[in-house]
Amino acid sequence: MKKLYIKTFGCQMNEADSELIAASFKRRNFEITQNLKEADVAVLNTCTVRQLAEDKAISMIGRLRKWKLLKPSRKIIVAGCAVEKLGNKDILSRFPFVNLTIGAKSINKFDDALNNIVGKAKKPQKQKPTPEASLFNSPITAYITVTRGCSLKCSYCIVPAVRGEAEHIAPDEIIKEVKVKIKNGAKEMVLLGQTVNSYSSQYKGKKINFADLLKLISKIDGVKRIRFMSPHPLFFNESFFKLFKKDTKIARHIHLPAQSGSDRILKLMRRGYTKKQYLDIIGKLRLADKDTAISTDFIVGYPGETEKDFNETLKLAKAGNFNFAFCFKYSPRTDEDCKSKNLIPKEILKKRLDILLKTIKLNSKEIFNSRIGKMAEVLIEDNNYGRSSKNFKVKIDKLFEPGKLLKAKIVKNEKNTLHGKVVK
Ligand code: SAM
Numbered sequence: 191m192k193k194l195y196i197k198t199f200g201c202q203m204n205e206a207d208s209e210l211i212a213a214s215f216k217r218r219n220f221e222i223t224q225n226l227k228e229a230d231v232a233v234l235n236t237c238t239v240r241q242l243a244e245d246k247a248i249s250m251i252g253r254l255r256k257w258k259l260l261k262p263s264r265k266i267i268v269a270g271c272a273v274e275k276l277g278n279k280d281i282l283s284r285f286p287f288v289n290l291t292i293g294a295k296s297i298n299k300f301d302d303a304l305n306n307i308v309g310k311a312k313k314p315q316k317q318k319p320t321p322e323a324s325l326f327n328s329p330i331t332a333y334i335t336v337t338r339g340c341s342l343k344c345s346y347c348i349v350p351a352v353r354g355e356a357e358h359i360a361p362d363e364i365i366k367e368v369k370v371k372i373k374n375g376a377k378e379m380v381l382l383g384q385t386v387n388s389y390s391s392q393y394k395g396k397k398i399n400f401a402d403l404l405k406l407i408s409k410i411d412g413v414k415r416i417r418f419m420s421p422h423p424l425f426f427n428e429s430f431f432k433l434f435k436k437d438t439k440i441a442r443h444i445h446l447p448a449q450s451g452s453d454r455i456l457k458l459m460r461r462g463y464t465k466k467q468y469l470d471i472i473g474k475l476r477l478a479d480k481d482t483a484i485s486t487d488f489i490v491g492y493p494g495e496t497e498k499d500f501n502e503t504l505k506l507a508k509a510g511n512f513n514f515a516f517c518f519k520y521s522p523r524t525d526e527d528c529k530s531k532n533l534i535p536k537e538i539l540k541k542r543l544d545i546l547l548k549t550i551k552l553n554s555k556e557i558f559n560s561r562i563g564k565m566a567e568v569l570i571e572d573n574n575y576g577r578s579s580k581n582f583k584v585k586i587d588k589l590f591e592p593g594k595l596l597k598a599k600i601v602k603n604e605k606n607t608l609h610g611k612v613v614k
């Protein structure tokens with residue numbers, strides 16, 4: 191059997207695309223390997239959201255030259271967002287040993303493109319390949335892409351340029367995919383999309399929104415839990431809050447990117463909300479369930495960010511009571527961004543990032559400890575490990591089959607793993 195090595199950079203959207211890529215190879219009798227040395231094909235699914243991610247992918251393409259020289263029949267495929275940003279021609283002229291480049295916008299054409307590189311699939315499939323198992327999660331968790339691309343224009347972000355305008359997948363297709371994943375053993379669906387809660391489509395002749403989509407998925411036999419990411423503060427509405435309160439299959443953890451706590455910077459970022467509006471949404475989520483876990487993304491050092499602006503971000507970091515946060519230094523993505531006169535010096539970026547990380551960590555520790563003595567709904571992933579609805583890793587005092595949903599009382603926190611005793 192031939193072997194595929196696939197390296198994925200970046201976000202869950204890219205991970206979901208890598209699963210589609212892997213499914214195309216499996217249809218051609220390829221097996222996945224984690225060991226590049228034994229692979230016949232290497233796929234790099236690239237990211238370009240920050241310069242560092244792009245640089246890592248590019249440097250790995252360079253390193254693959256030697257790998258291919260050792261066995262010239264080997265094939266190299268470069269996919270993803272960096273291909274869209276740099277262009278197919280640029281990558282192929284810098285790295286002529288690459289066999290195929292295919293950008294993130296063309297993921298639907300990947301299966302056909304593969305015919306010229308490794309041959310046709312044995313049994314042609316009418317529909318797009320569907321991943322059988324997750325490459326990135328436990329077998330009980332499945333990614334379901336519900337929206338591709340993004341139609342917002344946040345000033346710092348390259349995603350709309352490299353992934354295109356938002357395109358919502360039809361509900362019928364989503365439902366079909368959920369059923370396939372359930373047949374393959376998944377219990378928890380992770381709905382993916384940039385601004386995933388802006389979902390809008392037609393179902394049985396009627397317009398449906400994100401809350402309607404959640405209702406449809408929740409009703410499917412075998413779905414035990416639904417997660418989604420990333421929602422955008424602009425697209426929450428009353429129908430969502432009502433459903434969130436009622437349907438506990440919807441995980442009690444929401445990842446809600448804030449980016450900044452300064453209204454001035456949020457405006458420059460074109461995020462469309464203020465700190466107060468952001469906190470109001472958290473308030474409503476916690477009104478529906480009082481200790482809904484919230485995590486977030488922050489960017490420090492947006493051009494022109496003053497100490498005062500940064501302090502507003504620190505205030506939000508405290509007021510939000512976040513479980514955790516991904517904190518990034520601002521990374522200019524276009525030539526124009528790079529020329530901005532207001533770029534923040536590197537030392538200040540580092541200093542602000544360190545302070546913010548420390549604040550988040552402190553709060554996170556308090557939240558972990560506050561779980562002790564409380565109940566958690568745990569979905570078992572492997573033997574005695576699982577994840578609570580609030581997205582905490584929980585170690586249980588007994589062994590269970592993956593996919594079992596149980597209630598446990600949290601008895602301690604050890605290095606960010608909660609320990610729980612099963613309650614009948
Ligand atoms: N769609 C999501 C949203 O709007 O909240 C975010 C998607 S983006 C791929 C993931 C995160 O990368 C963002 O939330 C932001 O914090 C970060 N990011 C995007 N562009 C960035 C940049 N130019 N510099 C630093 N971080 C950036």
Ligand code: SF4
Nearest residue numbers: 340342344347349384
């Ligand atoms: Fe980028 Fe998210 Fe803004 Fe879209 S909503 S432009 S993906 S940060």
